[in-house]
Amino acid sequence: MIGLAFVAFVVCCVLPVAYLLVTTLGAAGSGYVVVALDSRQQGLLLNTALLGIGTALLATTIGAPLGIVLARVPLRRRNVVRLLAGAPVLLPPYIVALAWVNLGWDWLSEWTYSLPAAIVVLSLVLYPLSMLATEVALRRIDGRLEEAGLIVASPGRVLRGITLPLVAPSVVAAALIIFVLAVSEFGVPGLLRVRVYTTEVFTAFAALYDFSRAIALALPLLVLCVVVAAVAAALLGDRLVTTRRSVAFSPVAFHAWRRPAFVGVALVIGMALALPLLILVREALGVRSLDSATGSIDAIVNSLLLASVGATLIVTIAVCLGYAQARASRGVRLAAQVLLVVLFAVPSTIVGVGLIGVWNRPAPFGLLYGTDAMLLLAYLARFVPVATLILAAATQTVSVSQEEASAVSGVGWLRTVRGIVLPQLRVGVAGAWVVAFVLAFGELGTSILVAPPGEATLPIRIYTLIANTPSSNVAMLALLQSAVIFLPVAAFGAVVSMREAR
Amino acid sequence: MKAAAITLTDVTKRFGSHVALDSVSLEVLPGTAAVVLGPSGCGKTTMLRVIAGLEVPDSGQVLLDGTTVSAAGRTHVPPHRRQLGFVFQDLALWPHLTVRQNLDFVLGSTGLSRPEQERRAHDALALVRIEELAGRYPHQLSGGEQQRVALARAIVPEPRVLLLDEPLSSLDAELRADLRSELARLQRALSLTTVYVTHDRKDAAVLADCVIEMRAGRVLAVHCDRSRRHDPA
Numbered sequence: 001m002i003g004l005a006f007v008a009f010v011v012c013c014v015l016p017v018a019y020l021l022v023t024t025l026g027a028a029g030s031g032y033v034v035v036a037l038d039s040r041q042q043g044l045l046l047n048t049a050l051l052g053i054g055t056a057l058l059a060t061t062i063g064a065p066l067g068i069v070l071a072r073v074p075l076r077r078r079n080v081v082r083l084l085a086g087a088p089v090l091l092p093p094y095i096v097a098l099a100w101v102n103l104g105w106d107w108l109s110e111w112t113y114s115l116p117a118a119i120v121v122l123s124l125v126l127y128p129l130s131m132l133a134t135e136v137a138l139r140r141i142d143g144r145l146e147e148a149g150l151i152v153a154s155p156g157r158v159l160r161g162i163t164l165p166l167v168a169p170s171v172v173a174a175a176l177i178i179f180v181l182a183v184s185e186f187g188v189p190g191l192l193r194v195r196v197y198t199t200e201v202f203t204a205f206a207a208l209y210d211f212s213r214a215i216a217l218a219l220p221l222l223v224l225c226v227v228v229a230a231v232a233a234a235l236l237g238d239r240l241v242t243t244r245r246s247v248a249f250s251p252v253a254f255h256a257w258r259r260p261a262f263v264g265v266a267l268v269i270g271m272a273l274a275l276p277l278l279i280l281v282r283e284a285l286g287v288r289s290l291d292s293a294t295g296s297i298d299a300i301v302n303s304l305l306l307a308s309v310g311a312t313l314i315v316t317i318a319v320c321l322g323y324a325q326a327r328a329s330r331g332v333r334l335a336a337q338v339l340l341v342v343l344f345a346v347p348s349t350i351v352g353v354g355l356i357g358v359w360n361r362p363a364p365f366g367l368l369y370g371t372d373a374m375l376l377l378a379y380l381a382r383f384v385p386v387a388t389l390i391l392a393a394a395t396q397t398v399s400v401s402q403e404e405a406s407a408v409s410g411v412g413w414l415r416t417v418r419g420i421v422l423p424q425l426r427v428g429v430a431g432a433w434v435v436a437f438v439l440a441f442g443e444l445g446t447s448i449l450v451a452p453p454g455e456a457t458l459p460i461r462i463y464t465l466i467a468n469t470p471s472s473n474v475a476m477l478a479l480l481q482s483a484v485i486f487l488p489v490a491a492f493g494a495v496v497s498m499r500e501a502r
Numbered sequence: 503m504k505a506a507a508i509t510l511t512d513v514t515k516r517f518g519s520h521v522a523l524d525s526v527s528l529e530v531l532p533g534t535a536a537v538v539l540g541p542s543g544c545g546k547t548t549m550l551r552v553i554a555g556l557e558v559p560d561s562g563q564v565l566l567d568g569t570t571v572s573a574a575g576r577t578h579v580p581p582h583r584r585q586l587g588f589v590f591q592d593l594a595l596w597p598h599l600t601v602r603q604n605l606d607f608v609l610g611s612t613g614l615s616r617p618e619q620e621r622r623a624h625d626a627l628a629l630v631r632i633e634e635l636a637g638r639y640p641h642q643l644s645g646g647e648q649q650r651v652a653l654a655r656a657i658v659p660e661p662r663v664l665l666l667d668e669p670l671s672s673l674d675a676e677l678r679a680d681l682r683s684e685l686a687r688l689q690r691a692l693s694l695t696t697v698y699v700t701h702d703r704k705d706a707a708v709l710a711d712c713v714i715e716m717r718a719g720r721v722l723a724v725h726c727d728r729s730r731r732h733d734p735a
Contacts, residue, residue, distance in 0.1 A: 144594035147556055150581045151588045152659060153611040161607055165598050 001414075005320030009388075012317075012380040013343050016354025017222070023357060024219045040200075041220075047115060048183050048196045048221065054119035055126060055182035056175045062268060063127035064171050067134025069261040072159070073254050081265055082135075083493060088272040089128040090485050092442035092459060094187030095478045097121045099276035101191065102283050102471055113193040121188050124272040126178045133174035137167035155254060169235050176232035177345075180225050184347035186445035187463065197221040198445065201349040205356075206449060215357075218350040229345035233338040277482065283475030296477055299461035303441055304484070306372060306457060310379035311436035314387050315429060317380070318436075322391030323421065327400070337392075340385040348445025351381050355450050370452045378446040383439050387432045394428025395421065427496060434492045438485050458484075505568035507532040507663055507695040508553060513562035515548055522548040524719040525562070530663075530712070532567075533693040534726075535686075537706040540716035546699040547591070549716075550665050553697065554588055555581035566663065582611065587656030587664040591671060593648055595640040601627075601651050602636040605658045612659050626658040629688060646677045653685070657692065664689075664696045670705070682708045 066085055075081055088096070100121050101112060111117050141163060149158035186198040197217055205214035254261075325336045355377055359369045368374060398421050406416040422429075444459040451460055462477050506529035515523040522545045530536045538546045551557040552564060555577055564572040571579040596604055605626060609619040627633045630650040640648055649669060656664055666685075670678045686708050689696050698709055706713045712726040 142592075142594070144590050144592055145596055148588065148590060148594035148596070148655075149607070150556070151554060151584075151586055152608045153582050154580075157611065161610075162596055 002320045002324050005317045006324070008317050008380075009321055009384060012377055013384050016351055016358050016381055017343065017346055019357045020215060020218055020222065020350065020354045024215050040195075044195060044197055044200055044217075045220065047194060048224075050115060051118055051122070051185075051189065051194065051196055052179040052183040054116075055122040056179040058119060058123035059127040059178045060130045060171065060175045062123060063130025063132075063174075064134045066127070066131040066265060066268060067136075067138065068159075069257070069265060070131070070135045071138035073257045073261040075258065075262060075265070079497070081269075084269045084273060085131060085265055086128040087486070087489075088125050090438055090489055091125060091273075091276070091482060092187065092444065092485075093122060093125045093185055094191050094444060094459070094463065095280070095482060096125050096272075096276045097188045097191040098462075098466070098471075098474065098478055099279040102279050102475065115194050118188050118192045118194045119182075121192070122182050122185060124276075126181060127268070127272065129178055129181075130171065130174045133170050134167060137170035138163065141166050173232040173235040176228050176235070177341075180229050180232070180345040183221065184225060184345065184350075184445075186347070186349050186448075187459075190463075191466065198347050198349045201347075201353060202445075202449070205349075205353055211353075211357075214353050218347075218353055221347055222350055225345040225347060226342045229342045230338050233341035234334075277479070280475040280479050280482075283472050284479055286470075286472035287476055288470075288472070296458065296461050296465075299456045299458045300480070302372075302455065303458040303481075306375050306379070307437050307441040310376050310383075310440040311433050313376065314380060314383050314436040314440070315391075315433045317384050318387035318391050318432060319422075319425070319429060321384070321388045322393075323395050323417070325388065325392040326395035333392075337389065340389050344382070344385040344389075348382065348443070349449060352378065352446040352449030355381060355446065372452065372455060374450040374452065375447055375455075375457065378450050379436075379440040379443060382443060382446055383436050386439070387436050390432045390435060391425065391428055394425050394432075398424045427499070430492060430495075434488050437488055441485060442481070506530060506565075507534075507567060508697065509563075509565040509568075510549070510553070511563045511565070513549075513552060513559045513564060515545075515552055515557055515559050521719050523552065523559070526719070526721055527562075528714060528721055528724060530695060530697060532695050534711040535689050535696040535698065535709050536712045536714055537710035538697065538699045538714045538716055539701065539703065539706055541701060544716045545719040546701075546716055547667050548719075550588075550667050550697060550699050553663070554586055554665055555579065555584055585659070585662045587659065587661035589652045589656045589664075589666040589669045591667045591669065593640075593652040593669075595648060595651055595655075597640055600637055600639055601632065601643075601654075604640075604651060604655050608655055608659050622658055622660070626654040629657065629691075630654045630684070645673055646681065649673065649681055650684075653688070657688070657694070662695065664694050666696065666698045668700055669698075670700075670702075679704075685709060 069075070070078060070082055070085075097118075100117060103112070145166070146158055146162055149162045153161070183196070184198065186202060188194075189196045190199050190202065197220065201214050201217045201221070204210045204217055325333055325340075328336065355374065356369075359365050359374065359377070361369075368377070402420055403416050406420050407413070411419070442459060443457075444463060447457050448460050448463065451457065456464070458477065458481050462474055462481065465474050465477070508528075508530040510526050510528050513523055513526045514521065524545075526545070526549060528536075538549065540546050548557060552559050552572065553566075555572060558575060558577050559572055561574040563570055563574075566579075566584060569579070571577070571584055596607065599607060602623065605623045606619070609622060612619070614622070624633070627636060630653050632647060632650045632654065635643060635647055635651070640651065643651065652669065656666075669685075670681055673681065682705060685698075688694070689709065696709075698705065700706065712724060714724050715722045
């Protein structure tokens with residue numbers, strides 16, 4: 001079973017990227033040289049770097065203090081605050097960009113379609129990654145280390161001199177991952193008319209049908225993402241994913257900060273979650289005709305079906321790979337982790353180009369090309385890595401000695417996994433399924449390249465309607481998409497809370 | 503008559519329905535070593551944490567040198583202003599700081615001049631005989647060396663009271679005996695008011711001017727006799 005999962009992983013996730021690397025490095029001919037020397041490249045590189053660095057800095061500036069607040073300030077209903085503050089990361093970034101475009105504040109009109117606007121939008125979507133990484137890192141600190149500081153220093157000094165240096169690696173790693181996600185993003189720069197590598201790859205392939213140019217443009221971005229993601233994964237080590245919140249032992253609690261912290265958190269939630277949704281609601285209220293909505297029913301059904309099937313396939317493969325990773329030796333485990341983070345970091349449009357390169361050929365590979373299977377392959381390529389990381393972390397919480405006890409009692413491996421390990425992974429599997437579903441449902445950059453002619457998912461439909469449909473109709477579809485995304489997450493969160501309460 | 507260095511008056515501390523300290527009253531005189539003896543879960547560590555200000559008593563009072571530092575549900579003096587030294591059971595050495603930096607962090611809160619901080623750090627390291635380890639990180643030290651660093655860090659600000667929570671529990675018997683004698687020597691040399699929590703009677707035999715026996719959150723008996731202390735070696 002693990003062998004089959006590994007084969008599926010190699011075919012679906014590794015092959016497209018490997019194909020691109022081999023093709024690009026092998027074709028170091030005039031096409032690539034021309035592109036490399038192209039003066040447009042310098043502008044692209046600058047824009048892409050600024051987008052990544054600006055987003056990483058701004059998202060960390062917003063998210064890290066929020067993480068400190070969640071870990072160290074005794075807020076009321078902290079779980080609800082965490083859920084609301086973390087919710088923006090569930091919104092597809094292009095939906096937030098859509099809200100930004102429809103903001104309607106005249107004094108901002110010059111900035112609507114600009115690089116700073118893209119930075120702001122992406123930061124408001126991605127800051128929860130920094131927030132959660134900081135909070136988790138703080139909760140993992142041995143409280144005794146801070147208590148030892150409190151004996152001799154004020155809480156503020158302990159925070160600065162003991163606590164923050166210990167969480168710095170996690171904060172930096174989160175910033176690097178945000179950088180990678182920002183430079184990999186297609187929908188936001190596309191919508192806000194910012195020229196970056198991902199939009200150029202899309203234009204080169206989808207508009208100009210210049211496959212060589214698309215591949216040539218893909219390489220610098222691929223290398224950048226791979227290097228940065230590898231550094232981030234190595235920095236985090238075993239702390240990359242945690243599935244269990246530590247016991248709340250936080251001796252450094254800033255009670256005096258409660259009110260200002262609450263105001264700050266409310267402000268961020270307002271800007272990042274409430275404002276975009278309210279803008280979309282305001283726009284959607286102006287709908288005069290439901291034609292575009294009714295005309296999108298196929299896309300909606302398609303998205304739901306494909307995301308559900310995709311999430312199920314993703315989790316099936318990931319549970320096997322995650323188990324193998326969790327039970328491997330430390331060196332293999334960390335190497336696998338780096339590989340998985342790197343694969344997740346590959347930009348969506350690049351994955352799309354890679355998938356087309358692999359599957360757009362004569363049978364047998366070509367049988368799948370031009371069908372909905374390509375969308376499923378897109379979801380697998382993009383999201384098996386992150387689901388594997390989640391399930392590997394979940395499996396690590398199941399002690400090896402439990403399996404050993406089963407083995408010495410005469411129970412075979414398959415029965416042990418089915419009867420001992422998997423039942424303890426129920427919550428992890430459900431969580432991974434929800435994450436995979438949410439990501440697949442909102443996926444745009446790869447889907448838009450590989451979707452068969454005449455077929456669309458809801459994100460593709462929204463993106464293509466933006467140019468020639470009243471904003472009210474697009475806003476309505478975007479709200480519908482947001483609702484579909486939040487519902488399973490809210491349901492999962494409610495179930496987990498009920499279990500914990502019991 | 504000189505005020506007691508530490509006074510607990512009817513101190514009670516609950517964790518949910520569990521009563522960790524049940525109307526505990528005791529005094530520790532200045533310059534003496536009190537050893538709190540009792541089985542696991544009897545409230546020894548909680549008592550130490552209440553004295554340090556890391557836990558707030560639900561009722562009763564805690565006084566240091568006659569000044570109220572905690573009373574029922576309220577902290578009058580926060581931990582970092584109580585002028586204490588604390589050696590934790592798991593030592594709690596800061597992993598990202600070297601031995602010397604662990605001490606410097608403590609001295610940074612004293613408000614002393616730089617030369618005075620240097621002197622104190624040097625003296626503390628010399629007192630516990632680890633001058634040559636100043637540049638190392640905690641993970642590079644043996645168990646016994648880490649123990650000495652924890653002790654140096656606790657005494658470097660010249661506290662008025664030293665609290666030790668089963669500091670030798672993780673060491674082997676031979677090392678334990680060595681460090682026990684070392685602690686006794688330091689306590690006498692510095693005339694430091696010390697409260698030492700342990701479940702090992704040998705610690706009491708070597709260290710104690712007074713032995714406080716606890717069980718189930720209560721003080722059962724207090725035996726004070728300075729002549730009881732002897733060096734088992």
